[in-house]
Amino acid sequence: MVEEPDDNPYVRDPNTSFSPVEDLSEAAAREQVRDLREALEYHDYRYYVANDPVVADRTYDALFDRLAALEEAFDLDDENSPTRRVGGEPLDELETVEHVAPLLSLQSSGDAAEIREFDRRIRDAVGDVAYSAEPKFDGFSVEVVYEDGAFERAVTRGDGQEGEDVSANVRTIGSVPLHLSDAPDFLAVRGEVYMPRSGFQALNERRIERGEEPFANPRNAAAGTVRLLDPGTVADRPLDVFFYDVIDTSATLTAQTEAFDLLRDLGFRVNDRTTVVDDVEAVIDYRDRLVAARDDLEYEVDGVVAKVVDFEKREELGSTARHPRWAFAYKFPARTGETTVERIVVQVGRTGKLTPVALLDPVDLQGVTISRATLHNAAQIRELGVREGSTVRIERAGDVIPEVVEVVEGGGADDDFTMPETCPVCDGTVVQEGEHHYCTNASCPAQLRRSLRHFCSRDAMDVEGVGTEAADQLVESGLVESLADLYRLDADDLAALDGWGERSAENLLAGLEASKDVDLGTFVYALGIRHVGSERARALAAAFSLDDLMDASVDDLLTVEDVGPEVAEAVVSHFDAEANVETVERLLDAGVTPERRDRGTELDGLTVVFTGSVPGYTRSELTELLETHGASVTSSVSGETDYLVVGENPGQRKRERAEEEGVETLDPEAFEERILSRLD
Missing domain, CATH: 3.30.470.30 (DNA ligase/mRNA capping enzyme)
Incomplete structure (x- = not known):
């Protein structure tokens, strides 16, 4: 329990008849600001945490307004002042920060x-x-x-x-x-x-x-x-x-x-x-x-x-x-309810996956109004016997996502639902993989937002500033209709978007320009081919040039280690789509130059782990730099680790683990001297 501040005049029954701000000396203003902040923090605790306020709302408001006036008049702003609870200046972007210790799932x-x-x-x-x-x-x-x-x-x-x-x-x-x-x-x-x-x-x-x-x-x-x-x-x-x-x-x-x-x-x-x-x-x-x-x-x-x-x-x-x-x-068990299927439509997700969706007669399910529910795929529709007009039972899977789990009445095989042969959003080619169907056009508006975020992510082209909100804005504004359009953006168009400024626009354009010189494996990963993660992308880049990869058959691809039939089919399907080939060609025309980088041997056998940030580098830059010279960069410390590099804002757990395992730690300066100097 937080104790009431002693001798603070603004805690209980405060007198809010203040003298004019201009009559205060700077010393008196600082003292009043200190007392007001302490009192308002205590009142916040009593109201939000203890649920037992000790002053009326109008009194709180008067104290708050007085503090804001003093902070402005005497330039006494503080980022942790109670006045900051009403919000500060808009941000250009959200920065990425390493956790103190891993936040694991359960x-x-x-x-x-x-x-x-x-x-x-x-x-x-x-x-x-x-x-x-x-x-x-x-x-x-x-x-x-x-x-x-x-x-x-x-x-x-x-x-x-x-x-x-x-x-x-x-x-x-x-x-x-x-x-x-x-x-x-x-x-x-x-x-x-x-x-x-x-x-x-x-x-x-x-x-x-x-x-x-x-x-x-x-x-x-x-x-x-x-x-x-x-x-x-x-x-x-x-x-x-x-x-x-x-x-x-x-x-x-x-x-x-x-x-x-x-x-x-x-x-x-x-x-x-x-x-x-x-x-x-x-x-x-x-x-x-x-x-x-x-x-x-x-x-x-x-x-x-x-x-x-x-x-x-x-x-x-x-x-x-x-x-x-x-x-x-x-x-908990999922909540359940019954309603009628009005229509079945197909939704295209951000991975290109086509999902049948039941549009429902709205039903209140434990306080939440549900008007649509997923049907997952055509096979499930056939298995359940769902059709338009059916009475169905729905559940909220994981207490969040509504799904149809049973037909109560009006089911059957009449008017069987069939998946479309072309994408209902972009008219692109649809391919079937197992029970699921996918649009193969990476520039399909329904999946372009996801493609943009992936393409610009740290392990791909490493272009900062294209998060969820920015990707939505770029697509909705019409500035980006395919991945290649990123390299046609200009500062004026970006600065005109809500929440963007000159600096954020210039930073994005500079990041795009810097991304043009890229490793072939990184570029292949950035294209967002289904089932092709960063390691598979590097393996494909080691086995094929870009042109050969785009022309490769399933049999050709199966010769690469860790590439099975599902992955091979996904790669072939990706480059069979004319829109995807056009995107690659336009990226190359824009100056993107993916090149296969030979792996050096200077750091062969070395295993390195990072915690915190190393000034002058992103994590992906350091990983690529070390791995291209023979080192292995892993995410956790073990007895096989040679060095733990401890940068700014490091996590505590990795350092503790390094001490337990007897792993040598290096600060950024020692890292430069002991490891990076070998690459000169």
């Missing part, structure tokens, strides 16, 4: 037998344990870091190793502390940003009134809001957060219960349904009780999480590359 299942098996493995390994039983929130996970008690940054989960810096947006959430009293020197916590149900419904009502598309569910609304570039827009949306893990800290913690005590003492919002149980049957009972209560909660939950309480036993159990062995998510 083993999960809705089958009681699976969690009992998890419990058996735990007890076989470390003996009797207690579990922390916690709601599994259906929101958006973030890492929040504090240094010397001050909010430092907030980062999305991303791929678990690194995510996007959303600090400006998370600062706007009232339940996120900006300053911590009596805090450890360093603290990294994990929380779940969510949109309360009532706030979600109100937001959707406003969007519909403005003629905008409503959000599908609270999770999508929260995730989309957190990643906006305008913190002012974020501040206007009803976000909240629960904190549930201490990722890293300079304090000493030995159990999950101590972690929760620390979070509560520091003023973080912790869910009051969290409890400790002695065995797995109590976890199952906890889950069943939460299933019964979930429709009455103001937040969405899709299961419960069981975590071993004792940290020493967690350490002994360890983790896989994807999830900790000491935690398990026991999922």
Whole structure:
């Protein structure tokens, strides 16, 4: 519990009759600003976390307005001031930041037998344990870091190793502390940003009134809001957060219960349904009780999480590359409902996959209005016997995505549904792979946004600035109709887009220009051929020139290691599409020069891991540089690692692992001297 500040005149029953700002000396203004910030942070805690405000809203507003006036008049702005909760300047882009420690996913299942098996493995390994039983929130996970008690940054989960810096947006959430009293020197916590149900419904009502598309569910609304570039827009949306893990800290913690005590003492919002149980049957009972209560909660939950309480036993159990062995998510059963299929249409996804979609007579499913549901593929339609006019039962898979699971009435084989032979969006060629159908045109508007993001991603052409929002804008504005159009963009067109400025436009154009000189394997990967990841792309580039690859047959491709029939068919289908060949030709005409780079031997046998950023390089640049000279760059430290390179904002876990394994660490200067100097 956060204690009330002593001797602060603005905490209880404050007098809001202030003297004019111009009558204050700078010293008096600084003192008043300090007291106002402390008082407003306390009031934020009482309102958002404790749900027990001690001043009226009009009083809070008067204190807030006074602080804003003083900050402006005396140039006393602070990025962690309570006034920043209303949002700051729009951002050009979201920067990528490495996590303090990997944010792993969880083993999960809705089958009681699976969690009992998890419990058996735990007890076989470390003996009797207690579990922390916690709601599994259906929101958006973030890492929040504090240094010397001050909010430092907030980062999305991303791929678990690194995510996007959303600090400006998370600062706007009232339940996120900006300053911590009596805090450890360093603290990294994990929380779940969510949109309360009532706030979600109100937001959707406003969007519909403005003629905008409503959000599908609270999770999508929260995730989309957190990643906006305008913190002012974020501040206007009803976000909240629960904190549930201490990722890293300079304090000493030995159990999950101590972690929760620390979070509560520091003023973080912790869910009051969290409890400790002695065995797995109590976890199952906890889950069943939460299933019964979930429709009455103001937040969405899709299961419960069981975590071993004792940290020493967690350490002994360890983790896989994807999830900790000491935690398990026991999922809820999907919600179900019945309605009528009005029509069956085909939707083209961003990977080119064609998916039949049932347009439904709208039905309220546990408080959510469902008007469409996926049918997955033509085979499932035949198996279920779905047709237009059928009464069907739907479920929300994973408590989010609606899908048809059963025909209740009116099913049969009459008027069998058939997949189209050409893409319903671009009229491109459709190919079938197993039970699924794909549009082969990478420039199809339905998948172009995804293609742009992939093409510009770090491991592909490494062009910064083309995230989800930018890709949507480029396509919707008509500036980009194929990948090659990226290289025809100009600064004036970009600067005219909402949220873009001269600097962001120039940065994107400079990145595109720098990307033209590219390794052939990287270029092949950037094209986004189905089933062709970065390693397969390098293998194909080693075996074929670009021209030969585009003309290769299935038999030719099968001679390459790790290329099976499915991959070979996908490559042939990709280059059989005239639009894809034209895209490659236009990229070459624009000056993109993919060349096969010979692998050197200077660093043969060397295994390197990076944590943090090395000034002057992106991670993909360093990986490509070292690998082209014979080294192996891996993502985790092991006994086979030769060096751990520790850059700026490094993760703690890799350094701890390096110490355990006796792996030598290098700072950026030593890395330049010991490794990069060999390449001169």
